[in-house]
Amino acid sequence: MSKLRYDFQAIAEWIGEGETVLDLGCGDGSLLRHLADTRGVLGYGVEADPENVKASIRNGINVLQIDLERGLAGFEDGFFDHVVMSFSLQAIHNTIGILTEMLRVGHEAVVSFPNFAYWRHRQAILNGHMPVSENLPHQWYNTPNVRFFTIADFEHLCEMNGIVIRDAIGFDEGVRVREEPNFLASVGLFRLGREH
Amino acid sequence: MTQPQSVGVVTPRTQRFTEPLLLKSGGRLEEYELVFETYGELNADRSNAVLVCHALSGSHHVAGYYADAPDNVGWWDNLVGPGKPLDTRKFFVIGVNNLGGCYGSTGPTSIDPATGTSYGANFPFVTVEDWVASQARLADVLGIQQFAAVVGGSLGGMQALSWTLQYPNRVANAAVIAAAPKLSAENIAFNEVARQAILTDPDYHDGDYTAHGVVPERGLRLARMVGHITYLSDDAMAEKFGRSLRHGKQVFSYEAEFEIESYLRYQGKKFAGYFDANTYLLTTKALDYFDPAFEYGGNLPAALSRAQADFLVVSFSTDWRFPPERSHEIVQALLHNRRSVSYAEIDSAAGHDSFLLNDAIYHGVLSAYFDRIKVTAHV
Numbered sequence: 001m002s003k004l005r006y007d008f009q010a011i012a013e014w015i016g017e018g019e020t021v022l023d024l025g026c027g028d029g030s031l032l033r034h035l036a037d038t039r040g041v042l043g044y045g046v047e048a049d050p051e052n053v054k055a056s057i058r059n060g061i062n063v064l065q066i067d068l069e070r071g072l073a074g075f076e077d078g079f080f081d082h083v084v085m086s087f088s089l090q091a092i093h094n095t096i097g098i099l100t101e102m103l104r105v106g107h108e109a110v111v112s113f114p115n116f117a118y119w120r121h122r123q124a125i126l127n128g129h130m131p132v133s134e135n136l137p138h139q140w141y142n143t144p145n146v147r148f149f150t151i152a153d154f155e156h157l158c159e160m161n162g163i164v165i166r167d168a169i170g171f172d173e174g175v176r177v178r179e180e181p182n183f184l185a186s187v188g189l190f191r192l193g194r195e196h
Numbered sequence: 197m198t199q200p201q202s203v204g205v206v207t208p209r210t211q212r213f214t215e216p217l218l219l220k221s222g223g224r225l226e227e228y229e230l231v232f233e234t235y236g237e238l239n240a241d242r243s244n245a246v247l248v249c250h251a252l253s254g255s256h257h258v259a260g261y262y263a264d265a266p267d268n269v270g271w272w273d274n275l276v277g278p279g280k281p282l283d284t285r286k287f288f289v290i291g292v293n294n295l296g297g298c299y300g301s302t303g304p305t306s307i308d309p310a311t312g313t314s315y316g317a318n319f320p321f322v323t324v325e326d327w328v329a330s331q332a333r334l335a336d337v338l339g340i341q342q343f344a345a346v347v348g349g350s351l352g353g354m355q356a357l358s359w360t361l362q363y364p365n366r367v368a369n370a371a372v373i374a375a376a377p378k379l380s381a382e383n384i385a386f387n388e389v390a391r392q393a394i395l396t397d398p399d400y401h402d403g404d405y406t407a408h409g410v411v412p413e414r415g416l417r418l419a420r421m422v423g424h425i426t427y428l429s430d431d432a433m434a435e436k437f438g439r440s441l442r443h444g445k446q447v448f449s450y451e452a453e454f455e456i457e458s459y460l461r462y463q464g465k466k467f468a469g470y471f472d473a474n475t476y477l478l479t480t481k482a483l484d485y486f487d488p489a490f491e492y493g494g495n496l497p498a499a500l501s502r503a504q505a506d507f508l509v510v511s512f513s514t515d516w517r518f519p520p521e522r523s524h525e526i527v528q529a530l531l532h533n534r535r536s537v538s539y540a541e542i543d544s545a546a547g548h549d550s551f552l553l554n555d556a557i558y559h560g561v562l563s564a565y566f567d568r569i570k571v572t573a574h575v
Contacts, residue, residue, distance in 0.1 A: 050561075074527070
């Protein structure tokens, strides 16, 4: 997970001391561990994979084994200050449903995802192959990803669904991209909210 | 890493209590005994104690075996021992037979000092809260101010939950496994069928069967049979028994023909040979009455607001007695109160009984949780 630390750093900057954080697809709990250590957050992770549930428990974080495809029905409206989903949105069928739920149970949502329009990915397609990269490590036949979209697509989806983009950062292999993120960034990180 | 081992030979102990215990039912026990076993060693600051609460037919014999009965292995021996998830090199683990039980603690088969004969049906109703109160007195005697953890499955999980509400400062962690915050109407219905089987057995004699020199064996058998159905899953039964016929063909008789019939009869008969009918009745009523939210107008989050412990909640996918949704209720109520809680939903084919089995993922989750509990080392 250490290669994703740049994304943790940026997320941590958006989170205040002692706030409440829900991390959807929390993996081994590294992000929540980081946020607990650096921000003193009250954190809960959601994971479907039993190995990750065990790893999160060992990491000393609260983890709830829930299938995200079933939504967040058990969580109360506005309970969390932040709901984070790091590198999981592309692996969920019900994209709009989960974004809506994140902004129901949280005041703010943070999502990061691989950008399929990254120039190296475009190059792979031009060369006749599905992209395989640091952030898209799987082959087409074994990928857990079910949604293939770009930073531009995601911005469009937010606009269509009344989701406000409060911040957006593109990364190219860990380095912040200043221009043309849909072309130059391999990863998009978005901070989302609702209009009040 | 060493191989998991047995705690070895264990010896139950008995503690007598002479201060009367007032019960939730309004009843009262002037004096009583609790039989218990311990595994591992209590550390110097008495911070490594773990209480294991038993379910309907369990006992204080959680782990190890007896010198004179090496085949009598504790009911949760796969969990408790050196190198096991509840590692006795780290923790001092205690098993207690609940009041009203039939394994040595004061119960219906004990002698009532007021009459000089066994309590029988006169044994007062006991509740989960009463059990917890009596366990707390045992903790006092053992010098344990706070448990590192209280752990239980099914009815034992309800006791663990109740501990966190009755003595919030005396439980650092609670592991509530295959439990529910209260029974459903369907759960109570099954219990009632089991009770009626006992109560309508002609050998029950209004609970005074001992005086008549009999036991309501037929009732107990039926009670256990119906109980067993609810502990298994449709899948587990299909896999284990299917429609297998003992004679390989249909013989058109009421003898045990299908393997599942044979299995249930065997389990019923075995159970009736050692379990006390009045204990069964009392214990199923304790299950039915358990409802910490009752005093809060059914508001479980309000009821759980007293809890201070960190929680591990575990459910099993095919448990239809206390399905995962019942555990979700507990998790959501704890979350509402901003309590520290982790929840694992174990994929298992074995139904409610899964909590007793040695599933790698299940035990891995328990190990991960118990390993992170910090206790001071032995000196």
